[in-house]
Amino acid sequence: MSFTVLAVVIAVGLIxxxxxxxxGWHIPVVLGELLAGVILGKTGFGYFVASDDKFTFLAEIGFGLVMFVAGTHVPVRDESLRKAIRPGLLRAVVTxxxxTGVAYALNAVVDTGHVALYAVLMASSSAALVLPIVDSLGLGGRPVVELLPQVAIADAACIVALPLAIDPPxxxxxxxxxxxxxxxxxxxxVLLNWAERSGVRRRAHKVSEDRQFAIELRVSLIVLFALARLATATHVSIMLAGFVLGLAVAAVGEPRRLARQLFALTEGFLGPVFFVWLGASLDLRELLTKPEFIGLGAALGLGAVISHLSGMLTRQPMSLGVLASAQLGVPVAAATLGTTLHVLQPGEPSALILGALVTIAAGVVAGGIAVRRGLVSAKAVSG
Known part of the structure; x- marks a missing residue:
């Protein structure tokens, strides 16, 4: 990988x-970045070589940061959400x-032997996708408050379960x-909480802000890379390392300056590198040679929507059930991890991404329906 290639990666990431x-479309930025990688990667012109060691390493750093930021977006300190944990947990379990039942039925048709993987994918949600949609549409009210812990629980549980499901042996x-x-x-x-309560973090923050040291960012990256090293050494996805650290920071309380720095580093550089790399690593032409995988991707997306509609049994509005099915992080991690471990068939990683795109499309439509049904916050109504 050269500086020229890196410049092209960032440039096409602007898509x-x-x-x-x-x-009004509520299209996640990562979809355009994936598309850019697909066009210039294996599927398209072949300009990007996803197997390049330097490209792969930068993408892995980006993956860890993306999941770190996703973890910090989980509102674990919100008191109103804590009261909604019980119904959220119940719905996540039922989903x-x-x-699992849908996964068995699906595997009976495609016979890939990946029942556990399909169950995890269809049960997952994405806090990094759902929370921005909720905020941008001004959704609110008790049903929405109960939705957020459901999404966070499903997201966290599936991230932990994915490494176990994708490689059962x-x-x-x-x-x-x-x-x-x-x-x-x-x-x-524990250490971050001690630093916060003892005032060490605030003193370091003041010095860092006055002297432009970026101490909090440096410490965060040190811990992230240490956890990433532990994850790779124990054959676990970097995804889990990033998400766990993000939850820890969210539980203590993420400083606004650190949030801005992480946003700039992730969304401006390493995040696009990862998603462009992921798109470049996919060979969608394999879907044309194996049309059954197109059906698999569509079935995974539809199965995820059906699974999350089970929330209607506990009087969850249909639109919010569909919105909860929106996912990207877990399917992306499954495609990345499955490709690395060589446990997926050719074309199967692309099918997993296709399934995620189906849920995103359904979630975007469901968000608009929720607004029309009046599931908006009082602030949004007054606005």
């Missing part, structure tokens, strides 16, 4: 913001049960690795 420019090893990363994340939380 993401261009497609997301119109607010998981329904998704090594599930024991993956479980131990996941526990090690989670335990390290818990230690990070």
């Amino acid at each position: 993401g913001p261009l497609l997301a420019l119109r607010r 998981g049960i329904v998704a 090594h599930a024991g090893r993956a479980a131990l690795g996941a526990l090690a990363v989670i335990a390290a994340g818990a230690v990070a939380y």
Whole structure:
């Protein structure tokens, strides 16, 4: 990889913001970045070589940062959300049960042997997608408050379960690795919480702001890379390392300056590198040679929507159930991890991404329906 290639990666990544420019469409920026990678990668012109070691390493850093930021977006300190944990947990569990049944039915048709993986995918949600849609549409009220912990619980649980589901023969090893990363994340939380309560973090923040040291960002990156090293050493996805650290920071309280710095580093540089790399690594032409994988992707997306509609059994509005099915992080991680471990068939990673795109489209439509049904906050109404 050269500076020329890196410049092209960042340049074509601007397709993401261009497609997301119109607010009413609620298109995630990452879709444009994925599309750019697809066009210039294996599927298209072949300019980007996803197997390049330098490109892959930068993409892995970007992946860890993307999941770190996603973890910080989970509102674990919100008191109103804590009261809604019980119904949110119940709906997440019921969704998981329904998704497991759908996964068995789907595997009976495609016979890939990935029942556990499909169940995790269809049960997952994406806090990084759903929360921005909720905020941008001004959704509110008790049903929406109960939706947020449901999404956060499903997101976190599926991130932990994915390494176990994608490679069942090594599930024991993956479980131990996941526990090690989670335990390290818990230690990070204890230390961060001590620094916050003792005033050490505030004093360091003042010095850093006055002298332009960026201490909080540096410390965050040190911990993230240490957790990433632990994850790779124990054969666990970097995804879990980033998300666990993000949850720890969110639980303590993320400083606004750190949030801005992470946003700039992730969204301006390493995040686009990862999603362009991911698009470049996919060979969508394989879907044309194996049309059954097109059906698999559509079925995974539809199965996710059906699984999340189980929330209607507990009187959740249909639109919010569909919105909860919107996902990207877990399917992306599954495609990345499955490609790295060589446990997916040719064309299957692309099918997983296609399924995610189906849920995103359904979630965007459902968000608009929720607004029309009056599921908006009092602030949005007055506005």
